[in-house]
Amino acid sequence: MEGLAIDVEGFRAAPARVSAGIQAVVARWRPAPALAGSVGLHCVACAAALVAPEQATWALATIAGNHLVLGAAGLWPRSSMLGRNVTRLPAEAAARREVAITFDDGPHPQHTPRVLDMLQAHGARATFFCVAQAARAHPELVREIVRRGHGVENHSLRHRATFALHSLRGYRHELMAAQEIIAGITGRAPRFFRAPAGLRNPLLDPALQSLGLTLVSWTRRGFDARDGNAATVARRLLRGLAPGDILVLHDGHAARTRRGTPVSLEVLPRVLDALAQAALTPVALHETMPA
Numbered sequence: 001m002e003g004l005a006i007d008v009e010g011f012r013a014a015p016a017r018v019s020a021g022i023q024a025v026v027a028r029w030r031p032a033p034a035l036a037g038s039v040g041l042h043c044v045a046c047a048a049a050l051v052a053p054e055q056a057t058w059a060l061a062t063i064a065g066n067h068l069v070l071g072a073a074g075l076w077p078r079s080s081m082l083g084r085n086v087t088r089l090p091a092e093a094a095a096r097r098e099v100a101i102t103f104d105d106g107p108h109p110q111h112t113p114r115v116l117d118m119l120q121a122h123g124a125r126a127t128f129f130c131v132a133q134a135a136r137a138h139p140e141l142v143r144e145i146v147r148r149g150h151g152v153e154n155h156s157l158r159h160r161a162t163f164a165l166h167s168l169r170g171y172r173h174e175l176m177a178a179q180e181i182i183a184g185i186t187g188r189a190p191r192f193f194r195a196p197a198g199l200r201n202p203l204l205d206p207a208l209q210s211l212g213l214t215l216v217s218w219t220r221r222g223f224d225a226r227d228g229n230a231a232t233v234a235r236r237l238l239r240g241l242a243p244g245d246i247l248v249l250h251d252g253h254a255a256r257t258r259r260g261t262p263v264s265l266e267v268l269p270r271v272l273d274a275l276a277q278a279a280l281t282p283v284a285l286h287e288t289m290p291a
């Protein structure tokens with residue numbers, strides 16, 4: 001579907017509250033095939049309702065069904081229906097037997113330094129999807145992540161539970177503010193974005209595209225933000241472990257084990273040992289994914 005773009009004439013005639021900036025974002029947006037098809041479906045349904053008003057109920061039901069499908073796609077973190085979504089490393093990286101370990105929700109002043117020491121002890125590189133407000137609170141820690149060779153990427157400004165309900169303007173604000181904060185600390189603007197809990201709506205994709213960000217989800221996650229059982233979390237992450245996998249752990253918001261330690265700190269050494277045994281190399285996304 002290369003080259004397919006939405007005709008934006010309709011947006012140019014939209015009410016004044018739709019800013020020129022937002023129009024420009026939409027004008028440049030290359031929607032995923034499913035979204036382009038959805039726009040077409042809306043046009044057909046509207047035309048059908050105008051030409052044959054007695055069919056309006058069916059047209060409305062079709063549009064409602066379409067919205068249900070798109071809404072469900074937004075609740076499925078690994079879905080590519082709403083736009084590009086990286087769930088595995090590229091084939092070339094897999095051929096090099098590379099794997100990406102990613103950490104969400106940090107930086108955390110106590111836990112992140114311990115994660116960094118564990119990674120260093122194994123000679124491993126990783127990617128930290130940081131919440132920009134937390135990064136702003138701990139800039140020296142963010143710089144330390146970079147100094148040790150890891151990547152710092154965008155995990156939103158505030159990590160709100162309502163992230164999947166944002167407007168296009170709301171997404172632009174969350175993403176741009178986070179980009180500016182992180183770039184101001186590290187000197188490098190993030191290239192990758194991960195949605196809080198992986199949840200989003202169709203308006204995230206044009207906001208990502210306008211900022212040159214790529215959505216990254218995962219191959220497998222351990223649910224270490226909810227589950228304090230290290231054995232179970234490690235099993236979820238390592239079952240079917242293969243080159244090219246993207247794994248998720250949390251340095252912020254990690255659940256606690258019975259001993260009260262963040263479960264990710266108990267799981268990480270197991271993951272690193274398993275990777276070493278399988279002759280897999282943990283790498284940072286920015287060094288293995290072509291720009």
Ligand SMILES: [Zn+2]
Nearest residue numbers: 104105196197
């Ligand atoms: Zn998160």
